[in-house]
Amino acid sequence: MAEEGVSSQIQVQASLSYKEESRFVGAQTHLGAHMSCWLLGPSGVRIPLQDGRAVILGRGPHTGVADKKCSRHQVKVVACYADQDAVITQLGPNPSFLDCEQLGRGQSGKLTHGGTLYLVNQSHPFKLHYSLSSNGTASNTAQKGLKAANKTKRGRNGKEKEAQSSPNPKRSIKDFFAASPMKSSKRQLSPERGPEMKRQKRDEESSDTSMKEDEEERLAEEKLKQLQELAEKSLTERSKSAQLSSSSSSSLKGCLKSSWQQIGNLLLYTAAGVKGSDKIAGFDIDGCIITTRSGKVFPTAPDDWKIVYPEIQPRLASLLKKGYKVVFFTNQMGIAKGKLRPEVFKSKVEDILTTLQLPVQVFVATGPGIYRKPVMGMWNHLCEKANDGLTVDKKQSFYVGDAAGRPENWAPGKKKKDFSCSDRLFALNLGLQFHTPEEYFLGWKSAPYSLPNFDPRKTDSTARLYDPPSASLTSSKTEVIVAVGYPASGKSTFFHTHIIPKGYVYVNRDTLGSWQSCVSATERALKEGRSVAVDNTNPDPESRKRYVDVAKAAGVPCRCFHFSASLEQAKHNNRFREMAPSDSKHAKVNDMVFHSYKKHFVAPALSEGFSEILQVHFVPDFKDTQSEILFRQFSEG
Template identity: 65%
Template sequence: MQCMLLSTAGASLPLADGRAVIFGRGPESRVSDKKCSRHQVKLVANYEDRTVLVTQLGANPSFLGDRALGRGQSGRLTEGSTLYLVNQKYPFTVQFSGDSNGASSPTLPKANEIDPKETKKEEQREKPKRSIQDFFPASPKKVWLVDTYLRTLPNTSSVKRPSSQDNELSAKRFCPPGSSGGEADAESVIEEKLKRLQEFAESASKCESVPSAAMGSAPCTKNCWEQRGSLMIFTAAGVVAREKVRTKAGLGLILMGASSPPNQAKILYPEIQPKLASLLKKGFKVVFFTNQMGISRGKLRPEVFKSKVEDVLATLKLPIQVFAATASGIYRKPVIGMWEHLCQKANDSITVDKLQSFYVGDAAGRPVNWAPGKKKKDFSCSDRLFALNIGLQFHTPEEFFLGWKPAPFVLPTFNPRTCDPNARLYDPPDASLTCSQQEVVVAVGYPASGKSTFFHKHIVPKGYVYVNRDTLGSWQNCVSACERGLKEGRSVAVDNTNPDPESRKRYLDVSQKMGVPCRCFLFTTSLEQAKHNNRFREMMPANKHATVNDMIFHSYKNKFIEPSLSEGFSEILKIRFVPSFPDTQSEALYKQFSEG
C-alpha cells in the first residue's frame, strides 16, 4: 500500500506507515506564505485504518475541514476530508492505494517476517569489515540513508569493542550505486539488507533480555520528558539504569553525541541500529547528548525538537535516554554538566564505571580531507573534548561502527588544565605594581583577560582612581575621569582594552599635560584563553561581568598593536593571567575545555 498527500497546486508527499513527517512551508508543499511555519504540522500515516494523524506545530492554525487545530492539538485526516495547511488555505487531501495487507512502504518495509534460526546464523557468520573506500563511489547518484540521523565523534585511544560478528552489514553485502549489479539491483539489495537489519534489531530487543536485578534498576515504564533549567531530558520506555562494571562482560555506557539540527536527523550508517541493539543486550546503557542552542535563541521550538527525538527513537526501536542542552552554561558540551546530571540524578543512584564506558561522536576536530570524499572539516571538536573532560575513551562513528582507522584531529591551542595558580604574576619580576609617586597606569588586553580582577586586587586598594568604560560609558568620559583624578592629586588606573596607539594616546596626552609618568600594563592572555575565561564567567553563579560576544574579541584582535616605549610610556609590564578559585568545584569547572 502507498499513501500520498496531494494538493490542488500539484504538490505531493509520500507518507510511510507509522513514520512521522514534519511538513510546512517550503518546496515540498509549494507554500511560500510566511504565516505557515516550516514546521507547521506533524503527519503520521496509519495504513491499517487509512487515516493520517495530523498534529499542529505552527503558531497559526491548521484546519481539518472546518475544525481549527491549536498548537499541540491533533486530528485524523481521512480520504474524504481536507487538510488546510494554515488559516483555511492551501488544501491537501490524502490518497491511499493498494492492499492494506501489503507492504507498508516500498522504501521502509515492516520488520515482521524473519526466521529466528536464520537470524542466529546470520549473527554468527564471520563478516569482513567495510573499507573506507566502500563509502565513496566514483559518481554517487543517491544517498543511502535511513530517515533519521545520529551524528557522532573520533579518538585514538582504544576500547574493547564488540567482535566482528556485531558488524551486521559487510562489504560483500553492500552494493553501492555504480556497482556491477546496476542501480535497480543495488536499491533492492539495500532495501532488503536494511529490512533485515531492522528485523534483527527488533528481535534482539525482544529476546535474550537480562533480568533487571542483574542489569540495574527496574526499566522505565513509559516515555517521559523533564526540564531542568536549560536541560531537557527524554527517557524512553524500557531504559534501565546501569551499575558499576564488575566483570569483563559487565555493564557500562555508550554515549553518543547528536549534533544535527532535528529537521536534518538521519541515521548515519545502517550499522548503528544493530550495533546499539547488541550493546544493550550486553548490558550497556545508551545515552545521547546533544547541544540545541536554537531553542534558547528562538530558532527551534521545543515541541518540534521533542517530536523529532521521539521519531528518531521510534525508528531505532531501542530504549535510549536523551539529554539536550538548550542554552550556554554548564550543560552545554564540552562542559560536563549533562554527564554529571546523568550520574547524580538520572541513573537511579547506580554508579557508572568510566573505564568500561565510552563515547562516540562526530564533532571530533578532524581537518579538511580527513578521509577520501570528506572535503569538509568537522564543525567543532566539542564531542572529543566532552569525552576528554569526563575521562572517557572516545571514537568517531566511522571508527566504532565501521571499523575505520583513527583519523587525524586538532585540539584547541589553549589547554585550561595547564593554568598554574602559582605562576609568576608579571615581568620583569623586579618591577613594582604600584608607585608612591602620582602616575597613570593604562591597561592593554583582551576582554576577559583578567584586567578588572587584577586592578581591584592589586591596584585600587592602594588609592588609585579606577577608570573603566563599562561603568562610565564612553572613552571621552574615561579621559575626563582620568584628568579629574590627576587634578585631585591621585594616581589613576585605566581599565580598558586599549588595543591600538590611538586609544592609548588619549591617556598619554593627559599624563604629559599633568606632568606625571604613564606606565602600560600589557595583559598577555591569548584570544583562546580570554574566550575560555568569558565562558567560565557565564557558568559562575556569582558572575558580575557582562557576557562578551565573539565579535568584540575579534575586533580587539584586528586592532591590536603591541605597545612600545616609543609611544611615551615610562615602563611596560607584562601581566600574566594567574587564576585563583574560591573552591575546588570552581577550579574543576575552569579546567574543563569549554569550547570545541
C-alpha cells in the same frame, strides 16, 4: 477495506473457544493492532496514520494543499490506537484548528474519532477516522461486518448441526454474538399443496430470517459492548497496578512512558523502556547517528535526515543487550539563536528513535553554558539526576562523536576537516574512552587529530603574577596606570584586587560609556591629587596616547600594565564567566570584540611616553574546588 478488517476481526473472534474468552477480553486492550486509522481530506485525499508514528503534514502534493499560508511542515500528527484519537502539534506560524479549538505554534491538542483538523485558518479540513468509534461500541462499518459474519454462519448450518449433535459440544465465543439458532421448518410439502404452499413457506422463511437477523444483530451489539467494557475495566485495573509497582520496579523495567523535560538550556528526552545502568554508551547525533539525506552540510527541512550507516541500529541494539544504557548528547545552538524551533527538533528526535526502534535517552544543549559540549553539564545531569540513582563506571563507559579535530584529508577520499574537536574534548573532560563513528561502527583505524593550543588543565595557579618581579604594583606618588589587554584577560579582577584598594580611582569605559568620559574622569582625579587606573583594552598607540597626554599635562608619570593572556586564554575565561555563578557580574564578550582587539593590537613601548611597562600574567585564584573543576575543562572545541 475498513469493512473487511472489521468482518475479519469478528470471524477471528467467532473461531475462539469459550475458554479463551478471557484472553480475547485482554486482547481488546490492544485493538489498535487490528485497527486502521486515516485522515480524509475534502478532495478524497486519504492519509494513513500508523499507531504512535509521527506524520508531518502541510502544504504539498501529499495533502493537495497549495495555500501559501500553510507551512510545508504545518502540523505533526501522532495517532493513538488505544485511545482512538490523535495528538496534533502545530509547527507552522499560522494557526491550525481542531474542530473549533485554535492551536498556536508549539501547542498540542487531541482530535477524537470523527473530529476535523483544519490545517490552517479553518481551511483545508481533514476528518479523523478509526474502524471503531471512540465510545467502544460497534460503528456502522462494524455492524456491516457483523452482518457478513452472520450470513457466513448461516451458510454453515450443516456444521452447526454436527456440533449440536455431539454429546458435549464445545462452546464457542460465537455464542456471545448470537442467540441459539432458530430451527427452520422441516415439514415435507405434499404434492397437493402446490405452488400456494410453497409461496407461503418462502414468506415464512423470509420472515423468520429477517427476525433472526434483527435479533442476532441486537444481541451481537450488546455482547460486543460488554466485551469492550470488560476490556476497558481490565486496562484500568492493569494501569492502577502498574502505577503502584512503578516506584519499586522502575529501575528494573525501565521508563514506562516517553517524556520530555526542560532544565534551563537543557532539553532531556527519555524514551519508554530506558533503564539506568552503570555502563553508558554515549553518542553524538549529527554526523554520528544521522546525516542529511540531501547531502547538504545543514539539513534543508526537519525530515532531511537518514541513518548514517546500516551497522548503527544492530550495534546499538547489541549494546542494550549487554546492559549498556545508550545516550545521545547533542549541541543545538540554533534553538537559542531562534533558527531552530524546539518543537521541530523534538519531533525529529522522536522520529529518529522510532526509526531505530530502540530505547534511548537524549540530552540536547539548546544554548551556551554548562550543558554545551565539551563542558560536562549534560553528563553530570545524567549521572546525578537521570540514571535511576545508579553510579556510572567510567572505565566501562565510552563516547562516540564526529567532531574529533581531524585535519583535511584525514582519510582517503578527500575527507573534509572536522568542523571542531568538541566531541573528543567532551570525552577528554569526562575521562572516557573516545571513538569516531568510522572507528566504532566500521572498524577503521584511528585517524590523526590535533587538540587546541590552549589547555586549561595546564594553567598554573601558583605562577608569578607579573614581570619584572622587582617592580612595584602601586606608588605612593600620584600616577596613571593604563591597562592593555584582551577582554576577559583578568584586568578588572587584578585592578580590584591589587590596585583600587590602595586608593586609585577606577576608570572604565563599561561604566562611563565612552573614551571621552574616561579621559575627563582621569583629568578630574589628577586635579584632586589622586592616582588613576584606566581599565580599558587600549590595543593601539592612539587609544593609549589620550591618557599619556593627560598625565603629562598634570606632571605625573604614566605606567602601562600589559596583560599577557592569549586570545585562547581570554576566550576560555569568557566562557568560564558564563558558566560560573560567582562570575555573573561580568557581561559576556562577543567574539567580534576579541578579533577587533587582535586586529588593532600594537605592543606597547616605552617610546609612547610610558615610564614603565609591566607584564601582568593571568594567574587564576579559585574560590572553591567546584570552580576549579569547571575552569579546567575544555570549553570550546
